[in-house]
Structures are given as C-alpha cells and as structure tokens.
Amino acid sequence: MSNRNMIFMILFALVIFVGSKSVYVIKETERGVLLKFGEVVNPDIQPGLHFKVPFVNNVRKFDGRVLTVDSQPEPFFTQEKKALIVDSYAKFRVSDTTKFYTATNGEEARAMGLLAQRINDGLRNQVAVRTIQEVVSGERDELMEDLANDLRDVVKTELGVELVDVRVKQIDLPRDVSDSVYRRMNAEREKEAREHRAQGQELAEGIRAAADREVTVIAANAYRDAEQIRGNGDAEATRIYAESFNQDPEFYSFTRSLKAYQESFQGQGDVLLVQPDSEFFRYLKDSSGGK
Template identity: 90%
Template sequence: MSNRNLTVMILIALVVFVGSRSIYVIKETERGVLLKFGEVVNPNIQPGLHFKVPFVNNVRKFDGRVLTVDSQPEPFFTQEKKALIVDSYAKFKVSDTQKFYTATNGEEARAMGLLAQRINDGLRNEVAVRTIQEVVSGERDQLMLRLADSLRDVVNAELGVELVDVRVKQIDLPRDVSESVYQRMNAEREKEAREHRAQGQELAEGIRAAADREVTVIAANAYRDAQLVRGEGDAIATNTYAEAFNRDPEFYSFTRSLKAYQEAFQGQGDVLLLQPDSEFFRYLKDSSGGK
C-alpha cells in the first residue's frame, strides 16, 4: 500500500471520527444542555439532530419524563410524641435543565436523594403538628397537599425540578408499639364481645320468659275454654237425657236395665248371686216392669 493511499484512509477515518463526535440527537423524551469547557452555553436544547464542536462542546442528556423517587420508611413523631413509620414516594420531572445540572451535576440518583431528603423534612414538620388519628385518616390528604405546595417552589428553585405529586404509601407503628396497640385493641374487642354476649343472653332470657309466660297464659285460656265447652256440652247432654226421661220414664228405665244386663252377662263368669226380689230382675220377671 502506497503512502498516498494510507494518508487518504487516515484522513477518511479522521473525518468519520470527527463527524461522529460532532453530531448528537436529543429525543422527545429527553432534555439536554450544551457545555463549552464545562460551562453551560445552551440550557435548553430542543429535540432533534444537532451539531457541536468536538473536544470543545459536550452534551449532557436527562430524562424528561415524570420520574419517581421512592423514599425509605422513616420514623416521625406526632403531636403526642408517638412514633410512626411513614413510607412515601414522589413524582417529579426536570423543569430547569441548567439549574438541575448545576445542583446535581446531571445525576438523577443525586437529585432523587436530595428530593427525598426534603420530602422527609417536610413530612417530619407536618406530622409533628398532628395527632395519630389526623395523620392516619383524618387529615392525611390535607397533609399531602400542604406538603406538596410547600415543597414545589423550593425544589424548583434549588434543584430545577417540578414536583408533580407526593403520596404516602403506608403508615405503620413501630414493632414494639404495634404489639402493645394490638394487645390493647384485642382486649377492647374481647370486652366488647363479652358485653354483647351478656346483652344477648339477657335479651334471650327475656324472650324465653315472655314465651313461657305466653304459653302458660294460652294453655290456661285453652283449659278454661275447654272446661266451658265441656260444661255446656254436659249441660246439653243432661238436659237431653232429662227430656228423654220425661217423655217416657218407663222406656228409659227399660233400656237402662237392658244395658245393665248386657254389661253384667258379658263377662266369662257363669255365676251371679242376687236376691230374688232384687230390682235387677225387675224386667226379667215382668216385661212391663211391674213389681
């Protein structure tokens, strides 16, 4: 290979290398700053194809989408000096690339760490002026809104990021406190259960006593009504017998005697001892019943 061809190849390689170092692309999801010897000369590079001077200019790219910083659970003390373990997260995005680069050197991890620290400080201040009840349920949403409003201008001015939202994922009590709270809650529930059982037993006894009383009253009324009906029936029967007897006393006496004969002779015994002049044989001696 001749020296001329070698020189041409070296020049082509040098041109390709310089060209590759001179062209850069900013995507729609990215934000970027153009540096000149480490100094920001273009803080807001628009998406698209751009050129730079090799070895003079440098480009730093940042994610322009909404990012999430997940803080580690931290202990905070409420107004009653009770400890709570609060786990939170925040949504943010880069709003001022020059300020973001200056404050964090363009490192997302560092920006997340600084933002998480400020969120924890804000949470500590907000939790310190509230009770456990207010933090857990009563004013939880208000706490998040106030925290986001108070931090939004601060992080924008210091870090160059826009705070989109701050949320609490979970609020727990410390392990030792949780155990004591659980035991107290368990004791309260057992006490409440005993009270409900006692009230239920008292109510059951009252219902049972009322039912027994009602059964007794119903049975007494039924017995009274039955006796009245039976008495009326006996009266009607007695009256019927009396009327029948008064119509034909001799016939009534005759049928009574026949019934007595039937009952007396239906037994298995064949001996019957009676006086000859007994009334029992009245109609056997004389069909007319005369004495």
Template identity: 80%
Template sequence: MSSRNMTVLIGMAFLVFLASNALYVINEKERGVLLRFGEVVNPDIQPGLHWKIPFVNNVRKFDGRVLTVDSQAERFFTQEKKALIVDSYAKFQVSDTAKFYTATNGEEARAAGLLAQRINDGLRNQVAVRTVQEVVSGERDQLMEDITLELNKVALSELGVRVVDVRVKKIDLPPDVSESVYRRMNAEREKEARELRSQGQELAEGIRAAADREVTVLTANAYKESEQIRGQGDAEATGIYARAFNQDPEFYSFTRSLKAYQESFTGQGDILLLKPDSEFFRYLKDPRGGK
C-alpha cells in the same frame, strides 16, 4: 485500490464520523442540556433532531417523565413525644434542566437520594406539630398536602425538580410500643365484646319471656275454645239423647239396664250384694220391665 479511491473512502468515513457526533435526537420522554466545554449553553433542548459541534459541545439527556423516589421508613416523634414509623414515597419530574444538572450532575439516583432526605426532613417537621390521631387519620391528607407544597418549593429551588405528590404509604408503631398498644386494644375489644354479649343476653331474655307469655296466652285461648266446643258438643249430644229417649223411654231404659248388666258382670270374682226385689233386676224378672 488506487490512492484516490482510498482518499475518498477515508473522507467519507470521516464525514460519517462527524455526522454521527454532530447530530443527536431528543425524544418526547427526554429533557436535555447542551454543554460547551462543560458550560450549559442551552438549558432546555426541545424534542427533535439537533446538531452540535463535535469535540466542543456535549449533550446530557435526562428522563422527562414523572419519576418515583421511595424513601426509607423513618422514626418520627409526634406532638405528644410518641414515636411513629412513617414510610413514604414521592413523585417528581425534572423542571429546570440547568439547575438539575448543576445540583446532581445529571444523575437521577443522586437526585432521588437528595430528595429523599428532604422528604424525611419535611415529614419530621410536619409530624412534630401533630398528634398521633391527627397523623394517622384526622389530618393525614392535610399533612401530605402541606409536605408536598413545602417540599416542592425547596426541590425546585435547590434541585430543579418539581414535586408532583408525596404520599405516606404506611404508619406503624415501633416494636417496643406495639405490644403495649396491642394489649390495650385487646382489652378494650374484650370489654366491648362483654358489653355486647350482656346486651344480647338481655335482649334474648326479653324475647324468650315474650315468647313464653305468647305461648301461655295461645294455650289458654286454645283450651278455652276447646272447652267451649266440647261443651257445645256435650249439649248437642245430650239433646240428641233426650230426643231419642222421649221417642221411646222404655227402650232407652232397657238399653241402659243391659249396659249396666254388662259392666257389672264383666269382672271375674266380683261380688254384688243386692236385694232380690231390687230395681236392678227388673228386666231380668220381666222383659217388659214389670208392666
């Protein structure tokens, strides 16, 4: 290889090296600042292809998306001086790239740590002016709105980030308080359960008494109706017997006598004392009954 060709290759390699160090790309998910010997000269580089002066300019890129900082659970005291363990997180986004670079040196972990400290300070102030009931349920949404608004002002002026939202994930009682609260809640629930059982028993007794009364009324009405039907049947049977008797009184008297004989002489060892001329033996003496 000739010296000329070698010079050309070295020149091309140098140009490629310069191009690789002079050109850079900022995509839509990134934010960047252009530095000149460590000084910010362009605090907001737009997405696209850009160039810089090698060895003079430097580019620092940051994530431009909404990021999450998860704070450690901390113990805070309410207005009644009661301790609560509050676990929270925040959503933030780089807004002022120059201030963000100056305050954090462009390190997201450092920014998250500083923001977590400010979140805990803000929560401590907000919880301190509220009661336990307000923190847990009554004004929980208002608390998160207030801390978001307050923290956004501080974070934007000090760190160059915009706080999108602050949320309380969980609120717990300290371990030394949880047991006493649990016992009190258990006693209250047992009291409520006893009251509900008492009300249920009272209601059951009322239902049972109403059912017994209804059974008694239905039984009485059924007995009354059955007696009326039985009386009607007996009356109808008596009428039939009377009409049959009137058709042939002598035959009816004869059948009654036979039935009386049958019932009288059915038993064994029975003694029947009657006069010989008793009417009981009328059909035994004379089949016509003495006519």
C-alpha cells in the same frame, strides 16, 4: 498499499470519527444542555438532530418525563411525641436544566437522593405539629398538600426540578408499639364481643320467657273455653236425655235394666248373689216391670 492511499484512509476515518462526535440527537422524552469546556452555553436544547464542536462542546441528556422518587420509610414523632413510620413517594420532572446540572452534576440518582432528603425533612416538620389522629386520618390530605406547597419552590430553586406531587403511601406504628396496640385492640374487641353475647343471651331469655308465658296463657284460655264448651254440651245432653226419658219413664227404666244385665254378665265366670225377689230381676220376671 501506497502511502497516498494510506493517508487517504486515515483522513477518511478521521472525518468519520469527527463527524460522529459532531452530531447528536435529543429525543422528545429528553432534556439536554450544551456545554463548552464544562460551562453551560445552551440550557434548553430542543428535540431533534443537532451539531456541536468536537472536543469543545459536550452534551448532557436528562430524562424529561415525570420521574418517581420512592423514599425509605422513616420514623417521625407526632405532637404527642409518639413515633410513626411514614412511607412516602414523590413525582417530579426536570424543569431547569442548568440548575439541575449544577446541583446534581446531571446524575438522576443524586437528584433523587437530595429530593428524598428534603421530603423527609418536610414530613418531619409536618408530622411534628399534628397528633396521631390528624396524621393517620383527620388531616392526612392536608399534610400532603402543605408538604408539596412548602417543597415546590425549594426544590425548584435548589435542584431545578418541578415537584408534581407528594403522597404518603403508608403510616405504621413501630413494631413494639403496634404489637401493644394490637393486643389492646384485641382485648377491647373481645370485651365488646362478650358484652354483645351477654346482651343477646339476656334478650333471648326475655323473648323465651315471654313466649313461654304466652303459651301458658293461651293453653289456659283454651282449656277454660274447652271446659265451658264441654260443660255446656254435657248440660245440653243431660237436658235432652231428661226430656226424652220423661216422655216414657218406664222405657228408660227398662233400658237401664238391660244395660245393667249386659254389664253384669260379661264374663263367663261372673257370679251374682242377690235375692230372687230383688228389684234387679224386675224385668226378667215380667217384661212390663210388674205392672
């Protein structure tokens, strides 16, 4: 290979190398800044294909989408000096690329760390002026709204990011306190359950006693009515018998004697000792009864 061809190939490779260093692309999801010897000369490069001066200009790209910083759970003290473990997260996006680059050197992880630190400081201040009840349920939404309002201007000025939202994921008591609270709550629930059982048993006994009393009253009334009906029936039967027997007293006497004979001589070994002229044999001697 001749020296001329070698020089041509070297120049061609150099052009390709310089050209690759002169062209860059900014995506729709990215934000970029153009630097000249480390100084920002274009803080907001629009998406698309761009050119730069190799070895003079440098381009730093940042994610332009909404990012999430998940803070580690931290202990905070309430107004009553009670400890709470608060777990939170925040949504943010890069708004001022120049400020973001100078504050974090363009490092996303560093920006998240600084933002998480400021969120924890804000949470500490917000929790310190509220009671446990207010933090857990009463003013939880207000707490997050106040925290976001306090931090928006600060993080935009210091870090060059827009704070979209701040949310508290979870609020817990410390381990030793939560165990104590759980035991107390368990004891209270058991006490309440015993009270409900006692009230239920008392109510059941009252219902059972009322039912037994009602059964006794109903049975007594039924027995009274039955005896009255039975007495009225017996009286009516006696009246009917009396009227029937009064129509022919001799026939009534005759049927009574026959019934007495039947009941007296039911068994084969029955023995009856009476006088032969006894009234018992009145109709055996004479069917007319002595008339």
